[in-house]
Amino acid sequence: MVLWQLWVRMVAVGSKALPLRRTKDHTVVETCRLFGEDVGVFRQGRSRNMRRKADGRRGNSDGSYQSKGSHGSESDGAFKDKKYQKKQDFSEDAETSYIRQQIDAETVKYFSEIANVLESGEVELEERPVVCGNALEESRGKEMELATDHIISHTMQTLLDGCDADHLCGFLRSCAKDFGRIAIDRCGSHVAETALNSLSSHLQDEDYYNLIKDTLTLLCQEIVRKPVVVMCNCHGSHVIRSLLCLCKGVPLDSEFHSAKSSTVLSRRLNLYSDKEHKNETLIVHQGFPDLLEFVVSEMLKCNATDIAALQVDQYSSLVLQTALKLLAGQEQELLRIIPVILGCNVENADQSYFIETTEVQNIRDLVKESAFSHLMEVILEVAPDTLYDEIFMKIFKGSLYDISCHHYANFAVQALISYARNQDQVGAICEELGPRMRDLLKMGRAGVVASLIAASQRHHACEHKCSKELAAAVIIANEDPNCIVPRFLLLDNYLFSKDKANWSWTSGCRVHVMGSLILQSLFKYPSDCIQPYITSITSMDSSHVLEALKDSSGARVIEAFLGSKAPEKQKKKLISKLKGHFGELALHPSGSFTVEKCFNASDVPLREVIVSDMLGVQKELSKTRQGPLLLRNLDVDGFSRQPEQWRSRQKSKLTVYKDFLAEFVEEESVSWEKKNPPTTDLSKKATQQTNIKKMRQEIDTVLASFTSSDSSKKNKKQKKSGKEQGDNDVEQKPSADKKKRKHRQKDDLSKSSQKKLKS
Template sequence: MVSFGSKALPLRRPKHHSIVENSPFSGEDSEYKQGRRRRGMGRKSTKKQKNSNGGCASGSVPDRTLKDKKSSKKHDSAEPETSYVRKQIDPETAKYFSEIADTLEKGELDLEERSIICGNALEESSRKEVELCTDHIISHTMQALLDGCDADHLCGFLRGCTKNFARIATDRNGSHVAETAFYSLASHLLDQEWHSTIEDTLMEICQAIVQNPVDVMCNCYGSHVLRSLLCLCKGVPLNSEFHAAKSSSVLAHRLNLKGDGDHKNDAQNVHQGFPDVLEFLVSEMVKCSTPNIATLQVDQYGSLVLQTALKLLQGQDQELIQIIPVIMGCKMENAEAGNLIEITEAENIRDLVKENAFSHLMEVILEVAPDILYNEIFVKIFKDSLFGISCHHSANFAVQSLISHARSQSQIYVMSEELGPRFKDLLDMGRWGVVASLIAASQRLNAQEHECSRALVSAVTLANESPKCIVPRILLLESYFFSNDKSNWSWTSGSKVHVMGSLILQCLFKYPSGYIEPFITSLTSMESSHVLETAKDGAGARVIEAFLGSNASDKQKKKLIKKYTLHPHFYLPFLSLVSYAFPELLCSVTDRKVSTASQLLKGHFGELAMHPSGSFTVGKCFDASGVPLREAIVSDLLTVQRELSKTRHGPHLLRHLDVDGFSRQPEQWRSRQKSKLAVYKEFLAEFSSAEGDSSKRKNTPADTSKKPSQKTNIKKMRKEIDNVLMSFTASAEGSKKLKKHRIR
């Protein structure tokens, strides 16, 4: 092998070296480890790794994590067992890789030299891959080599690991080496020239894994490597949500709080992937694991692998219909007769869903199952047992997934009839997620909305009680339902708004206004101090935003807003929230009552601007006002200009309002503002008349959809006018400075 560059190391020559002097196992071991850490190649702690992998499927309730620890106790207690004795690395090889590590660590090599050195070293690792990859020290060097070599040497190394890949993947150190190899492969896929070579290499690795997949799947390190391999075969990022979805992301999708577009962006492929390799790996992995499927169903790490595989196959109905029944423990012979789940199998699955690992797995099954399979699961397993399953601390998450992924109005009707009358019991037990999921699903499918709304009212009110108490009790959900004396419960000052209570109300305010009158009445009748506390709380603020964006009438919304215009200290934080959630309403108020707003907010704009959402309010007030109020706003900001410029949002606001220009030349600033307002007015008059003429000419229903684009055009126009005037101002000031300089 030819070396390149003065720093390049040649292939190892058969020389004798001093074991004591040069072996990395000598006294310099601690210094070597510190060098590895400085290079950012240290291992994450085992505890942290387990936490990041364990929360894949859903839920934000703490009692679930307790079950996770119990189910994985056997994995946490000791290192993964191996059925072989790892060979010791000879001192000569250890010295060679120590020298390689020192050379790479110096960082004096260019990319071509580094690539050649890495390639040479990987060739030297032939037939010693297992020993090198599983060594606590040299495994770090192997990671650096795999990260810096070319695709040819990378694939050659992996092919050399094929027979022993399971041993490497299930080792604490080797698993990091395997994942580094996969990340490096993903980067080389940007070059289409290597696509077929990498595909062949991955197929060889998959063929080796499926010989005995259960041991790898149920190993805490092997599970992580397998999930990365599955993501690589699919073409999605190796650290994507398919690997380990965040519970907050799952909950957002489940309650319709995250758009489909966002979800598609998360699932976007970074390369075309290897669909044949993925299908082979999943199908063979499930097929070879069938005798041990009962073990995989209740094993935390095996469940995570199956969850990732199912998510990556979403949309491939034929493959899923073949795989899902096997994962649930059903006999495939039944599928030929169109009967995927037998009665005895359904009973077993109802028991299994109470196991934490299988509950997570069932959530994903319900998410990706084709319609025909979902319906059979719903009818044979969950129907008439929904409440009983919902009572269990782990199984209730599967019910949440079932409800959230309902496919038809008839399914929502059955769910509502069974669970609606038990809302109070579910809330008493702390199963708020089941209630929230049903409310969100009914809104998504426009089914049983009125019934769900009435069921929730009945759950939070006692007989003959006023609806005024409804929203406060949902906002402080845990405080109310866990109180010993509900009849005498009252709002406790300083209480934090319950997250699930906030989510339930956000879902409700998406209903037609006719179905949620009691909730609207309750919110608009709340005491001023309680609404102020709600507006200051992060979860509570979302509720008010949802109400202001709901189908409630403008009169009802303004009732909530005008209630605080008489109290500046209440109005300031509330106005900030209103401007973010309902800017059109704020503009309509300030446009008609400029003098009132000036008197109300004068002296408080600086205080308001210091908060991120408050700066948005200041900008809205500025844009909706005439020159006198604009001057009042900028004058207030001058008092906090230095502090405001140090915040993240402050510089943008100061530029938008041209505070510096006002402080230097107030008269010219006023002139510029008058010019801007005049141009805005002329453009709006012409723009509005043009829109009106076109609507008269066309007069079609489709024309009503142009309102959002009109607002966007006006916003762009305002920005363009500001930029043009600012550029004129800058050029004028620049020319004045130039003249002064010439005179001097």
């Protein structure tokens, strides 16, 4: 037992002394090639390719790579041998080596003590900037060595995060000439990003604006001296993206670094409004727009070999994507840099065309590369209309199906469809891809089909044709159309079944995500375009509807149908299939949203059925996360206490809402359609739909306040009189004053709603 305690004490002492230990990094002089392929891993002295995971690519003798089984592989081989060479030294300066100096023992001890003092919490909050600033003064002339040390670099991050703006800018100006080397180092990149984050926080004080601008100018000038090396490095790429975000004035951890795929997909399929997207990317400070344009333009002043390397490198692709997103809306700047990224001659940018005919096939081959495919998606998103039209006509039109067949290039086609500018472009795409929907689904390219359906709905182009071709993709001639929706819900299960003619619903299968998204977009079509789908979904068995609702993707489809322009009778038919199961659905995490959608789409008798089912699980539901809100929105407690008053309130809500729609919304929508065809400005219609939703919420809120005030007054009268029969007479026959007050408040609501809609 004594030996065990002694051993534990020795371990504890050793762990405290660990920060004072020095590793082999301080005793060995390290050599790194700043502008070579293997930057960022020079401590180990081995190529990063030595430990590269197998990615399905075959290495050629010249160092290039060729994907296995890529579409159009016959022409790809010669193309890659010629253009996709492994990045070698980009200039004569690449042969020069940098000798990393040894850190002396006193400096090691000093920064170890500083780290211990800061971690111990002995320094007061007011004194911390002074301590950090003094420590940074001691690093003068040794910034490169300290920032790239794998232990002291953590201390440097703490100091840069806690110092004032003067010492921070002084540190960056002192190491500006080595900033490129620091950025491509595994440890140094974290130090560089911490410094940029700290600069962003100090920009909240306008007094430091000019000081920070001068510091950033020095850093930018160093970065663009040899930009290809930093851009193609996994650590340097992240530092440059943070630098670009800082120059723009957006948060350094914003989606400009790399947007989530789910966010991009939602926006493309009309599930994510542009207004919400703009609110997410608020500018936190005024930024440095001139520096941003300077960095981007200087980064692309490369020779043809360097541009070819940037096009296919995954890290440089991320940098260029960030730059394009930050420059979105600046048409002249985009018209200048996008042709360069595509590999075209920049001199043609002043002429009537931007893309050279000789580069068309080259770009088509590049789109089949993973890195360039992602880059092309962003190009299509931000490209000005004239350039987008030229890219569409020269590169994609006539080859849409062939490009869609490729496992990387199909994402560029999805972006092309999603960012189409007008009805003519959507019509041309539909003519080419519409008859091939069945082949695309079989090939696993459901994303292309979903993008086409969403674009058709957004621009109101070829909706009948798209609906018809989509139905033909999952049913054969003379087949019952009632199976369309079930087959899309279980799309993979249907496509991989051997006997498709006798396919039936398979219990236990998960709803196909892309099939769900396709149906959600489709139910936004006009009702006359989706009659087979309406018939199909209302003909599903109750058990199948219930099973679909227990899957989040399936629930979204049912909710989309309930919010569609389908006849009310058909919606009620589907809701009636769920009688006796609403309580079960409400207890499901995602089912509560569907229950509320069903409630809003029902008449009073159906609403009573839904609430009656909820009474049986009211106690269990109140303990769940989503339950209390659902119980309050459906007024389950009010129904259990006073059913007749609850029915009266629900009837009043439905009446007022229908009158409101008939009097204002339909009039406004008709006049809007006459004045604004679908090709002009679709954002206005989206805004109108948002206003309608707000108006409905306002009606519900106002009516709820009426009923609550009335009920409170009735309760007071009951306490005073104590006569139940008299109170019932008051409830059945409201006074003339109360009727006038209700009508006056209703008129006020209508007037305010009308003003909002007209504005």
